[in-house]
Amino acid sequence: MLALVIALPAGEVELASDALWALGVVAIEERDGEHRIDDHYVELWTSLGDDADTVAKAAEGFPARWRWRLVEVDETVAETWRAHVTPTWVADDVVICPAWIPVEAPSGTVVLRIEPGATFGLGNHPTTVLTVRALRASLFPGATVLDVGCGSGVLGVAACAFGAGRVDAIDLSPAAVGVTAANAARNGFGGRIAVSTTPIGDVDDSYDVVVANILAPTLIEMAGDLRRVLGPAGVLVISGVLSGRFAHVVDALAPLQVIAVDELEGWAAVTLRW
Numbered sequence: 201m202l203a204l205v206i207a208l209p210a211g212e213v214e215l216a217s218d219a220l221w222a223l224g225v226v227a228i229e230e231r232d233g234e235h236r237i238d239d240h241y242v243e244l245w246t247s248l249g250d251d252a253d254t255v256a257k258a259a260e261g262f263p264a265r266w267r268w269r270l271v272e273v274d275e276t277v278a279e280t281w282r283a284h285v286t287p288t289w290v291a292d293d294v295v296i297c298p299a300w301i302p303v304e305a306p307s308g309t310v311v312l313r314i315e316p317g318a319t320f321g322l323g324n325h326p327t328t329v330l331t332v333r334a335l336r337a338s339l340f341p342g343a344t345v346l347d348v349g350c351g352s353g354v355l356g357v358a359a360c361a362f363g364a365g366r367v368d369a370i371d372l373s374p375a376a377v378g379v380t381a382a383n384a385a386r387n388g389f390g391g392r393i394a395v396s397t398t399p400i401g402d403v404d405d406s407y408d409v410v411v412a413n414i415l416a417p418t419l420i421e422m423a424g425d426l427r428r429v430l431g432p433a434g435v436l437v438i439s440g441v442l443s444g445r446f447a448h449v450v451d452a453l454a455p456l457q458v459i460a461v462d463e464l465e466g467w468a469a470v471t472l473r474w
């Protein structure tokens with residue numbers, strides 16, 4: 201299979217990782233790259249599939265200073281990340297567990313089993329952890345939820361585990377549809393989660409809780425729709441924004457007001473309401 205290798209300044213790893221997650225990669229490995237006189241370069245190893253033309257098209261969106269190449273790798277090597285992942289404890293009583301490994305959890309623990317397939321994510325990214333926590337704080341039994349950018353469906357699955365009555369999950373990536381449906385069924389919530397590639401602009405309903413763990417520029421782009429689909433007593437949870445650097449996103453969402461901010465490893469989740 202083809203690995204996509206991107207050499208870039210170390211200071212831009214987060215930016216590049218975000219871009220790659222948004223493109224639907226499943227894993228990213230950081231390796232030390234060549235050293236430049238004025239900067240330290242690293243290499244990000246990942247995969248966008250085996251079609252070189254598709255990868256080249258996606259790479260057109262990268263800044264010119266990121267140098268990328270394709271490397272043929274053994275498929276078994278590309279899958280080794282699966283052997284090294286561990287469960288992610290979101291709270292003392294909530295754990296997100298890769299579907300293929302056993303988890304030992306005290307009784308009463310909410311165990312969410314996730315297989316990411318070719319989507320973001322496994323549930324271990326700080327933005328996902330923050331969003332699950334904020335979701336739990338915002339949900340009430342029977343609440344309706346819109347998950348914008350559902351990826352593997354982990355947030356919708358969590359919402360159902362916390363009592364949501366119905367979740368509409370949307371993502372522009374077609375891969376997210378099958379993966380989210382499978383994770384919903386895997387966790388016993390197949391009847392409560394509806395997933396599609398419907399653009400948020402075409403969503404007609406309004407919801408008690410809207411979650412969007414997407415990068416800041418996209419959140420700003422869809423701010424009007426996020427407000428439109430939020431019910432009068434609704435709560436919006438956004439993540440995918442950097443700690444202390446989300447004022448411009450909050451401004452775009454005005455007149456919604458911030459009611460809570462939580463931060464983890466340089467990322468933030470922000471909860472807003474009317």
Ligand SMILES: C[S@@+](CC[C@H](N)C(=O)[O-])C[C@H]1O[C@@H](n2cnc3c(N)ncnc32)[C@H](O)[C@@H]1O
Pocket residue numbers: 221222223224319320321322323325327328331348349350351352353354355370371372373376399400413414415418440
């Ligand atoms: C950071 S991932 C979040 C995945 C998952 N919700 C989580 O929290 O782990 C962002 C997701 O948003 C999707 N996405 C990006 N732009 C979007 C848009 N304009 N509309 C819908 N989904 C979008 C990407 O395909 C990706 O699956």
